[in-house]
Amino acid sequence: MTDAVVVGSGPNGLAAALTLARAGLRVEVFEAHERVGGGLRTEALLDSEVLHDICAAVHPMTPVSPFMRSLGLEAHGVALLHSPAAYGHPLQGGPAALAWRDLDATCAELGPDGRRWRRLMLPLMQRSADVVDLMLSTQRTPPNPTALALLATRLPAHALRAGGDLRAEAARALLTGVAAHGIGRLPSPASAAVALLLGHLARTTGWPVPRGGSGAVAAVMAQQIERLGGRIHTGVRVNSLNDLPTRRLTLLDVSPRELARIAPLPAGYLRALSRYRYGPGAAKADFLVEGAIPWTDPRLSHAATIHLGGTHGTAQELAHAETVTARGLSVRHPYIIVVDPAAADPARAVRGRRPVWAYAHVPHGDPRDPPPTIRAALEAHAPGFTDTVIAERGMSAAQLGAITRTTSAATSPPER
Ligand SMILES: Cc1cc2nc3c(=O)[nH]c(=O)nc-3n(C[C@H](O)[C@H](O)[C@H](O)COP(=O)(O)OP(=O)(O)OC[C@H]3O[C@@H](n4cnc5c(N)ncnc54)[C@H](O)[C@@H]3O)c2cc1C
Numbered sequence: 037m038t039d040a041v042v043v044g045s046g047p048n049g050l051a052a053a054l055t056l057a058r059a060g061l062r063v064e065v066f067e068a069h070e071r072v073g074g075g076l077r078t079e080a081l082l083d084s085e086v087l088h089d090i091c092a093a094v095h096p097m098t099p100v101s102p103f104m105r106s107l108g109l110e111a112h113g114v115a116l117l118h119s120p121a122a123y124g125h126p127l128q129g130g131p132a133a134l135a136w137r138d139l140d141a142t143c144a145e146l147g148p149d150g151r152r153w154r155r156l157m158l159p160l161m162q163r164s165a166d167v168v169d170l171m172l173s174t175q176r177t178p179p180n181p182t183a184l185a186l187l188a189t190r191l192p193a194h195a196l197r198a199g200g201d202l203r204a205e206a207a208r209a210l211l212t213g214v215a216a217h218g219i220g221r222l223p224s225p226a227s228a229a230v231a232l233l234l235g236h237l238a239r240t241t242g243w244p245v246p247r248g249g250s251g252a253v254a255a256v257m258a259q260q261i262e263r264l265g266g267r268i269h270t271g272v273r274v275n276s277l278n279d280l281p282t283r284r285l286t287l288l289d290v291s292p293r294e295l296a297r298i299a300p301l302p303a304g305y306l307r308a309l310s311r312y313r314y315g316p317g318a319a320k321a322d323f324l325v326e327g328a329i330p331w332t333d334p335r336l337s338h339a340a341t342i343h344l345g346g347t348h349g350t351a352q353e354l355a356h357a358e359t360v361t362a363r364g365l366s367v368r369h370p371y372i373i374v375v376d377p378a379a380a381d382p383a384r385a386v387r388g389r390r391p392v393w394a395y396a397h398v399p400h401g402d403p404r405d406p407p408p409t410i411r412a413a414l415e416a417h418a419p420g421f422t423d424t425v426i427a428e429r430g431m432s433a434a435q436l437g438a439i440t441r442t443t444s445a446a447t448s449p450p451e452r
Pocket of ligand 1: 043045046047048049050066067068073074075076091092093095096272273274275289290291294320395436
């Protein structure tokens, strides 16, 4: 008999397995894919030498999460690399807004909003550890009063208005692009919390990419589990919990739908699971690109993460797109996150060919093929982008949702 079985080796499954293994339990992990990592996998999708992250690519929480810090990634050869700007936001008809790693540089480019940006972010940066602790806490311990006060005086304005009291479009869009990482109605208390958390981290521990891709992080977690005697079985899709070895504890890193499929549960609980409402989805495109992205504002090539949305990239357009998408409706210009990992890790570009990863927020289960929408949005701010694309792969939200059942999606050259 084993002590614990974990189904699913995404970052949460691996974290659970490692925590149990560290506590001295015998752990077995079962993963449907041939490789561990779930959303933390990195694979050569479109070129045998160029690596693409399957889901997670940028890791703002990795340097601050107590669990992720406990991995000692750097000591295991996984450097967290930074681009000079954490993220950028192109605006139609004007210079892009950039969140440089340096607060002064960011504020200097925001005009009169620079003062407001500093007032918003600097106190959070100075008490970053307490702010992160409060936001990641289980709320079972009394909150740190300073962190609580910092958030209490900032959250309401941003929960009511995208961009809070920032006035000019550049600053408002720069912050709203971060708020939209929350995937949901915008503005809202949740999106405001995301903006303040990820927004201030951009200038403290940053928004790093792991050298060589996120798969390196999953590999470290898997090695540590195995070093402690844990066993990881890949290529094993669990179809019934009854098929698993006898164990005292079962942890499932799976969706509610998958839970209903594999677990012998009482009828009432199954009914509750069938009523589970999934949030908006992600529709992703991977591009193999020749050379740099031809941004209209070339400073954007200093940022590994770029936010796009609307025709002009304004905060109002982003908020509209996110709110409509959260209601389950499609928008013509969704919010899109573009990641160019080679901006932080130049070795990701091989023979001048770089991986570019982008996903749009879309309604749950949306079946539409994302590359045309994403290419059009990129073309608006990087004319000629399509001509740099050597190959691409699209994963609709419906396909991404069923990723464990989808071993490969169609790979095709882009339409010219
Ligand atoms: C397009 C996209 C981009 C993203 N980018 C980022 C980013 O840049 N930064 C970031 O921090 N986060 C990002 N995320 C979010 C991140 O990927 C997820 O939060 C994370 O992967 C969730 O981890 P998880 O362990 O809960 O689940 P998953 O990573 O989904 O892992 C679940 C695992 O369980 C396995 N599984 C499921 N059912 C079974 C079964 N019956 N038997 C065996 N195995 C099973 C699956 O194969 C899978 O490997 C992104 C997500 C998407 C979709």
